[in-house]
Amino acid sequence: VRLQAVQWTLLKPAADLGNFNIDVVTNDDGVIVATVSDAQAKIGVSGTVQLTPDGQYIADLALAPRPETPAMIRNTLPALGRPSTDGSYSVKQRGRIPGL
Numbered sequence: 001v002r003l004q005a006v007q008w009t010l011l012k013p014a015a016d017l018g019n020f021n022i023d024v025v026t027n028d029d030g031v032i033v034a035t036v037s038d039a040q041a042k043i044g045v046s047g048t049v050q051l052t053p054d055g056q057y058i059a060d061l062a063l064a065p066r067p068e069t070p071a072m073i074r075n076t077l078p079a080l081g082r083p084s085t086d087g088s089y090s091v092k093q094r095g096r097i098p099g100l
Contacts, residue, residue, distance in 0.1 A: 002039070008073065015070035018042045029053075036061060042068045044088065055100025057093075064088035
């Protein structure tokens with residue numbers, strides 16, 4: 001899946017973030033694994049999101065600010081915690097999709 005011209009519309013005016021790729025596969029255990037990456041976007045994104053057959057999801061992503069990252073977004077990244085040695089911020093979420 002290729003996402004093009006993604007915008008963060010919670011900002012006014014909306015912030016252009018660029019293009020992203022998501023490769024989706026289902027492994028032998030029935031887990032859907034989406035590998036996320038940026039395609040020279042205004043913010044670096046890498047990592048995976050997994051969805052298990054029973055509706056659990058696990059997101060393990062890294063967001064890396066770049067010089068062209070909109071200031072409002074770059075300034076909110078420290079709320080995610082301390083950056084890693086490469087300057088990226090870790091986003092780890094777990095949960096269950098209701099109704100599954």
